[in-house]
Amino acid sequence: MPQQFHDNTLSADALDQIFREARTYNGWLDKPVSEDQLHAIYELFKMGPTSANMQPARIVWVKSQEQKNRLAELASDANADKIRAAPVTAIIGYDIDFHEELPWLFPHTDAKSWFAGDEAGRIEGAKRNSALQGAYMIIAARALGLDCGPMSGVDLDGITKEFFADQPRHRADWVCSIGYGDPTSIFERSPRPDFDKFTRIV
Template identity: 75%
Template sequence: MSDMLTAEALDIIFREARSYNGWLDKDVSEDQIHAIYELLKMAPTSANMQPARIVWAKSSDAKEKLAALAMDGNKDKITSAPVVAIIGYDIDFHEELPWLFPHTDAKSWFEGDEEGRKEGAFRNSSLQGAYLMIAARALGLDCGPMSGFDNDKVDAEFFGDNPRHRSNFICAIGYGDRTSIFERSPRPEFDKFNRIA
């Protein structure tokens, strides 16, 4: 890697990007969903574990079911979005490591350590959820990440056929309505929360 992104690209991904609460009536296609995934999967996870398991709630029925399991303040954000990604994780991600990380017997690192797998899967699926947002923004879409839902009920409704999968957070994706965002909240200067040792 040698070339830095342009200032415009950095604005799109970071400086001017916002978390949206409302959406324009404009579809996000299945091709766009696939394009987001094709980018996010390339970003690093520990031992390439790729623990994220994502359900893309695109149909009205799926979004209504998800909204029914969310806090009141999130219901409209979910139902009005073109698509909402439910970012989950697989506790048994290690079963896929023989082909995802073929350089060594990485599966053995995690066998017999379910708590360690849960920790690793949660951390790395959180990373993948962040990569998802970066990918969506890079492709010209806006995001509205959320918690504020009943994880156990979402797991039963959307991951019920995979009982070793758990929900982490959700992210609405579409074309944001700028009237739905608040003023930018403060961002700390480097010295506030950082030090170079």
């Protein structure tokens, strides 16, 4: 039983579902994920913190078989099969010009001016914060009873051209399948380091 630090600590079962027992799935049960479920995932993960509320992630939810096949053509052989079988695969991208939205996303000050004229800095911030949003997406999906299969073995340039062609300032960064995982498709859990292995308190 985990130590309770506050009355609002999630239950052990909830922590198991989101973290301790959650796995990366390589196969999927034949069970659909609805558009309502995707909206519910988004309504949760958009609440996660980003720098100056920049919200740079741009998501394409690849749901139809036609579009899954199209995406699979831009993945490694092993990942292509996962994409074709998954109910949904999210393309997590980012907007290089996210700062154009800051006047309403962060109205407290002129945050847009912090990023204007610094494309390299915007790309750095967008990649970091959209990756955070993708992690929030995984947590949200797991919290709602779904499983995830994040992947990086894909042709990101090809995905950008195919799925963000109408948004030339958007870039694909990674993909994540979402659905109900087939428990026979997972590997034995890889080791996780103890606290002192890679962290320190100073």
